[in-house]
Amino acid sequence: MPVSFTLAELARHVGAEVVDGDRNRPITGVASLSEAGPDDLSFLGNPKYASEVAASRAGVILVPRAFTGVPSDGQVFLRVDSPSYALALLCSVIESSLWPRPAPGVHPSAVVSPLAHVAAGAHVGPHCLIDAGARVGDGAVLEASVHVGRDASVGAGSWIKSGVRIGEYCQVGARCRLQPGVVIGSEGFGYEVVGDEVRRIPQVGTVVLEDDVEVGANSTLDRARFSRTVVGRGTKIDNLVQIAHNVRIGAQCMIAAQVGIAGSTVIGDRCVFGGQSGVGGHLTLGDRVRVGAQAGVLEDLPSDSFVNGTPALPLGLERRIVVLSRRLPDLFKKVDSLAAALDSLRKDAR
Amino acid sequence: MPVSFTLAELARHVGAEVVDGDRNRPITGVASLSEAGPDDLSFLGNPKYASEVAASRAGVILVPRAFTGVPSDGQVFLRVDSPSYALALLCSVIESSLWPRPAPGVHPSAVVSPLAHVAAGAHVGPHCLIDAGARVGDGAVLEASVHVGRDASVGAGSWIKSGVRIGEYCQVGARCRLQPGVVIGSEGFGYEVVGDEVRRIPQVGTVVLEDDVEVGANSTLDRARFSRTVVGRGTKIDNLVQIAHNVRIGAQCMIAAQVGIAGSTVIGDRCVFGGQSGVGGHLTLGDRVRVGAQAGVLEDLPSDSFVNGTPALPLGLERRIVVLSRRLPDLFKKVDSLAAALDSLRKDAR
């Protein structure tokens, strides 16, 4: 992270009015309290780590205004309303500096169909391929080796990382971010068994990512059998996630890594899926549904459900079953001793 | 989906002799009964949705010949033997129109070794790389950024999507379809711990995909330690699936998304694997084995097994255990009350 900030710059970026201590050398990194060195900035984001501040070697620490500690020798405290928010502000500054938006233009090694529509303000990097009829919006960035298929589109301001494939006729909205290796518009897994043959069912639909959708590295989103696979506005998808054909996901959902959603399932808004969880096909999930990590959903779920386990159950019940399962050895013993006691009672009764 | 069909064209494509209603405007899309609009074709594929036909706004609906409903105003019914089959026929026509097979030839940005053998009828798209000794069969399509390694081969009529890597010496059969990002012939995960070192075991075998195999986006198939990793004729593999080194999969299997098959396992014909399931290494599974979603197979399985759960059990037993697990809270209570009752009985007996 080749960054460098003077104390004055830092204070300005994070909006700190109270600077506790003094410092001449620049800050060149950001690290946690325990890992930071004298040239790093750190932060007290969670009160439970307050005791770590005294031992931290960080050159500058973002602390809450009311924090009672004092900086050690050569250390500076920047007192702010919210250290977490202040850090986010600073990281945005760092990001703009480390990842400047590339200049508009098409790299000479890119292959752009004369029938494609690339906005003048778009950046098309090395070894990209833009097919006939495809559209790339203003301010969009296609880093390198990105393939935008025939009649597909990328909305204004979207940032498409290296090696992403956007299949024919698919639509990526505005301000989307696709990490490297994402596949949009692979063919859905549709086959029918006819006698001895497994026959392919043509998949002629598309994928639509609404605005502000983000998709993690190497995730795959299949095109619909017909009609559209849809990811709603603002939904965030992590790495190595599988979204099958004809799935419809609502707005502002959070889908963690390695989740799989099977075909034709419909999901509401603001749902959250833990890592490695799966949802069966042709199901309907309401809004604000939460699914635990590694859970397997096999039934429709009403809004505000919170489920866990495979097959997934309401969280409370699932937790009780898990706890009771751990007591199975005791239960088996107890039942055995009950049986013995009953036996001896019966003998006595004879 | 930029398609457009007149009513007469539709009737011809789906083989409908009975047209119920009239229409001048073309049909430009395909959608489900509930989502279709006046310019869409829809279909009644499953009798349980019959009640949705009356409310559907679809311009044209494929219905069974004997369906008793009548089209609403401005709507047309195409009466056919099997609406699902009729739709598949139509989708094949749409697919041929939307995905015409690219013309033969090698794009100037592709890098093709003078020692490679590319059939005159093959299509090699932008930024592809065909190494020395590699063979690409007649009618094969390599879309873009496809890498065919040294002495590897792609059979006639296969369609290889963007960004696929076919490793050195590996063989892809005829009429295969590989979705974007597939990796064929990555090195198997083979190491041995020698003292303090984790040492790599060279992986010098290959991968063989027999004819008519299809592989989903970003799936990975490792080359054998020696000899061959094999996927049998007609087997279909979904997205993000892992096939480890020396695995041998039979013919006509269906492997859903995110499945993992560990090393050296041998699988028969016509097996079906649910999403996110896993199979341990060095196992043997017979023919027509079915493995439920998220299941974990840790033992050999005879033909016609149907297993579920982790560790996987025969479906009937697994279902009973799941149902009984949900009754654990009651069981614990019942055992407690039995113990209490027994206690009081013993006191009485004294």
Add this chain to the structure above:
Amino acid sequence: MPVSFTLAELARHVGAEVVDGDRNRPITGVASLSEAGPDDLSFLGNPKYASEVAASRAGVILVPRAFTGVPSDGQVFLRVDSPSYALALLCSVIESSLWPRPAPGVHPSAVVSPLAHVAAGAHVGPHCLIDAGARVGDGAVLEASVHVGRDASVGAGSWIKSGVRIGEYCQVGARCRLQPGVVIGSEGFGYEVVGDEVRRIPQVGTVVLEDDVEVGANSTLDRARFSRTVVGRGTKIDNLVQIAHNVRIGAQCMIAAQVGIAGSTVIGDRCVFGGQSGVGGHLTLGDRVRVGAQAGVLEDLPSDSFVNGTPALPLGLERRIVVLSRRLPDLFKKVDSLAAALDSLRKDAR
């Protein structure tokens, strides 16, 4: 596998002093005892397969010095101290022959920034992209379509397969091997919900792979929110694995396919993770921890733990619970009959 060895070459490569039998035709393949044909070499690596030697059609078999069998007609035994080690020696020879290290130089279709530092002894293959400030060490191989981002580095002797993306500012150590499609430095999955918005948290850290790390096909390693995501020296990662932001993995770990490690988790040295297992975020695992396949770790684990199941438990307890779960049908019946017996006893007692 286009290899060819005379008997004398084989004996030399594997260090066999005792050759039992004679042979003129070359050996052109390696296969298991049951699959080998007359032109293949095979080996008796595990005494339990000794009975397969007599039936094997292999032309040459590596056997332990003390093995009592005799070669069949036209077959040759090479007697060695350890057939497995001898085979590894031979496979290394085969590997050097089938995968010669490509000659140094930059392919004309590669795009290399004038501000990048590519060692004279490095190989940069077709359609690669090396951004400004990036460093590629001596003897490193970048096969094809590899993207090394701005200020990123690849250490000496590393072998980077086709389609790998090494993100900006990330560091890959010496002698690393990255299989096709690996993504190093995708943005971590960091968001905060602010009112109705899901807001992205900038991810400005990096990823560091220490020396001798190997990563399997299409695996993804996210850059840190700030600071570094670290994979320790000699650790081996299989295909389709997800390593989230700020994870720190120690040295010499083995991480099987489709594993997921959630954000900020810290893992010690020499840990082993079974396929499809998952580890929650912000956890600490000691050294030599073993996690079973498909397990889900939700708590810190001390060194030398061996856990299994979801949520993961110590192996012994987990095994007992699995076994007892299978006896639940019997337990329910037993409790019912106990209740009936108790009932009748109470009636008698009245």
